[in-house]
Amino acid sequence: MTLTAEDTLRELDTEEGTLRYHEAGEGPPLLLLHGSGPGVTGWRNYRHNLPVLARRFRCLALEFPGFGVSDATAENPMVAAPKAVLRFLQGLGLEHVDVIGNSMGGYVAVGLAVARKDLFGRIVTIGGVGRNILSPAPSEGLNLLVEFAENPTREALVQWLRSMVHDPALLTDELVEERWQSATDPATLEASRRIYGRDAMAAMLAAQAHSDQPVWAALHKITAPTLLTWGRDDRVTPLDNALLPMRTIPKAELHVLPDCGHWAMIEQKAAWESAVLAFLTRPETS
Incomplete structure (x- = not known):
């Protein structure tokens, strides 16, 4: 199956602007939520996985507001994202879906769950789910995001991209240029600063420290079966972040991929797809 961004792109008008998404395949609806970072989009996160997933599902890769594809809102993109998911599902008339969330997208998914x-x-x-237990916080990858937000140079972008993968050979000149062009768009760069600027990061960490119930402390309330997939060599959300959700989400299971950084669905594409399809198509048990 050959898919292109142009052929799969759809639009949904809502009361808070147009949400754009990519649709492919038929079958049960499967929502795909992308991560954050310079130049990220839903298409770039999942374009290589859609041909495989679309054989079994109606794949809906939502573009979050504030990342240069869907219309931005006045809110911090992290705050706007869960609301966008609810508007999106309501607009499509979907009340119950399976979901895949990468990094920020996973955080949004478990918060909604x-x-x-x-x-x-x-x-x-x-x-992207849980919290640092053994590793420093913020992580190496998050610190590099802050560096790019504060000083958006090509070298800073490359340093951040290197922290995302186990094998730097994945970072082709074409990929770097694609991310650079998107990440330095003025509106997209401003959105990145609202999430990862030094002041924004400090405020987020302070809010988490003083929250009565941060998301990681409420994971025991999730009733849906949950598959946590993780790169063993993740330098953005290191593997020890998985310990808390693995233990506290009642129906959680953990799949760890070797020789793999934060982009598990890209760097270990075939193994990741195999594990995810086995989980999503497994017969339900009581």
Whole structure:
């Protein structure tokens, strides 16, 4: 199956602007939520996985507001994302879906699953969930995101991209140029600073430290079967982040991929797809 960004792109008008997404395949609906970082989009996160997933599912890769594809809102993109998911599903008339969330997308998915137990049938996350237990916080990858937000040079972008993968050979000149062009768009860069600027990062860490119930402390409320997928060599959300969700989400299981950084669905594409399809198509048990 050959898919292109142009052929799969769709638009949904909502009361807070147009949400754009990529649709491919037929079958049960499968929502795909992308991560954050310079130049990220839903298409770039999942374009290589869609041909495989679309054989079994109606894949819906949402573009979060604030990342240069869907219309931005006045809110911090991290705050706007869960609301965009609810508007998106309501607009498509979908009340119950399976979901895959990469990094920030996984964080958004589990947050919604805590608040809305009926929303997701099964959940797959790719890093990004839990909290640092053994490793420093912020992580190397997050610190490099801050460096890029504060000083958006090509070298800073390359340093961050290197922290995302186990094998730097994946970082082709074409990939770097694609990310650079998107990441330095003025509106997209401003959105990145609202998430990863030095002041924004400090405020986020302070808010987490003083929250009465941060998301990681409410993971026990998730009732949906959950597959946590993780790169063993993740330098953005290191593997020890998986310990808390693995233990506290009642129906959680953990799949760790060797020789793999934060982009598990890209760097270990075939192994990741095999594990995810086995999980999503497994017969339900009581």
